[in-house]
Amino acid sequence: MRSERLWTALTAVVVFGAIGTMVFNRWEYGTYNPWSVPLRLQYCNAHFYQDTAGGDDTIVTKAEALADADGKLVPHGTTGLFGQLEVFLPSDLKCPQDPVNDQLDGLMFIEIGGDRFVELTDAD
Numbered sequence: 001m002r003s004e005r006l007w008t009a010l011t012a013v014v015v016f017g018a019i020g021t022m023v024f025n026r027w028e029y030g031t032y033n034p035w036s037v038p039l040r041l042q043y044c045n046a047h048f049y050q051d052t053a054g055g056d057d058t059i060v061t062k063a064e065a066l067a068d069a070d071g072k073l074v075p076h077g078t079t080g081l082f083g084q085l086e087v088f089l090p091s092d093l094k095c096p097q098d099p100v101n102d103q104l105d106g107l108m109f110i111e112i113g114g115d116r117f118v119e120l121t122d123a124d
Contacts, residue, residue: 025081034081037110037118041079041087048108048120058119065109065117073109086111 022032030039030049041048050058065073069090076087088109109117 021081029080035084037085037112038079038120041108041120043106043108046106046122048106048122050118050120059112060109060117060119062115062117065119068107068119069109076108079110088117 021034025034026032028038029041031037037050039050060068065088069088072091073088074091076089079085079087088111090107106122108120108122110120111117
């Protein structure tokens with residue numbers, strides 16, 4: 001009897017923990033799967049999004065990412081619920097918001113393996 005209660009409680013903790021992880025990941029990164037590439041990120045009070053309407057246009061090679069970033073990508077830590085994805089910013093990106101006219105024009109790249117990056121932008 002006591003063993004059944006223990007297993008029931010343990011199962012409930014695991015199930016609710018998994019559901020909580022998925023809900024938090026959806027709220028923070030736009031996707032339920034904590035191991036997938038985020039659909040959105042927040043950096044420096046700006047929200048970066050994948051252009052999902054463009055299909056595979058958001059997946060670029062390293063050469064394309066370097067061209068979009070004016071030749072230099074700077075590592076900027078990791079992202080994802082478990083920190084499994086490396087984030088790169090163009091070398092000149094401090095904060096993407098221009099305080100004079102509040103325009104957004106920043107790019108962010110997430111390495112997804114090999115020679116592939118996902119490009120996120122804060123442009124509307």
